[in-house]
Amino acid sequence: MVSTYHWVNGRFQEAVEPGRRACAMSPAASMAPFIAGMQIGASGLREEAADILGRTGSLLPGTPLGSGASFLQHALMGDREGALRYATPATEAALQNEFAAMFAAEAYALIGQHDDALRWVRNAVEHGFINYPFLAEHDPFLGKGTVTIAEIRSTSPSLCAVADSSTIHLDRRLTHGETWQAAVAQIEALDSVKRAGATVSVLEYARPSYTGLTYPTKKFYPTWLLAEDHAAVVAGVRAAEQATGRTPVVGKWGFSTNGIATCGMFGVPTIGFGPGDEIWAHTPEDQCPVEHLTLAARFYAAFPLLYLDTLASGSAAR
Helix, strand or coil: CHHHHHHHCCCHHHHHHHHHHHHHHCCCCCHHHHHHHHHHHHCCCHHHHHHHHHHHHHHCCCCHHHHHHHHHHHHHCCCHHHHHHHCCHHHHHHCCCHHHHHHHHHHHHHCCCHHHHHHHHHHHHHCCCCCHHHHHHCECCCECCEEEEEEEEECCCCCCCCCCCEEEEEEEECCCCCCHHHHHHHHHCCHHHHHHCCCCCCCEECCECCCCCECCEECCCCCCCCCCCEHHHHHHHHHHHHHHCCCCCCCCCCCCCCHHHHHHHCCCCCCCCCCCCHHHCCCCCCCCCHHHHHHHHHHHHHHHHHHHHHHHHCCCEC
């Protein structure tokens, strides 16, 4: 399956359409939708994935494949009790290949059965799952790091002369756990870079402040991430509920913020909340509805006291 190729390389979004095609071309009571369902779920489309797996489970009740599909379906929906009803020895005995074992590990992790999740990761490795770079480098929440060519410059004195050097600027976005040293090493290891004898370096910011002080700093923006049970996140959810009257979705932004300094560099707990729609951020069409400003102001007014209250209650991590 094409979706499997993308899934094992951590390209979860690219696995979605091939997974859907596999489901459309295969009987619901077969292995294809079982595999595609979990791969689609890995992209974040949990309801769609649960629906696919639920159909397979209902068509094959009492069978290892049907029970396995029902187990994964309930896990994707966060239904711990429902999932564990299908986590029988017979079901586990049927999950005896590296990919099925990884699915089981992810499912157990989703319902908070961490020891079982680790047991199935070991099971996957024992059955031949050797994609260690995927396990080590892919963050299930933030996804993989990215790189793109942002600018190319040459030292040609004119359009009529041959340049004697060229500079290529790469915008490398790091994911959780990556370092700038590893990112530089990855570029240095490219055959094209070696053949050109190119030098790979990280730019520095060294402009003087209004007082004349210059504080050279590498243009390295460390990824930052807080757990969902962190006091700042818990207080943020409470403040958003109070400001908007509904439970917010805790997620991530697809763009950079000053949190790379406060939390990424200095470890100050940081969350993001603001008016407007993310799709317009950092674009020429940046815009914000006026009513969003009012809701955001309510959030900012409520957050400090709720944060102190959350810390005092001891109900959240620090």
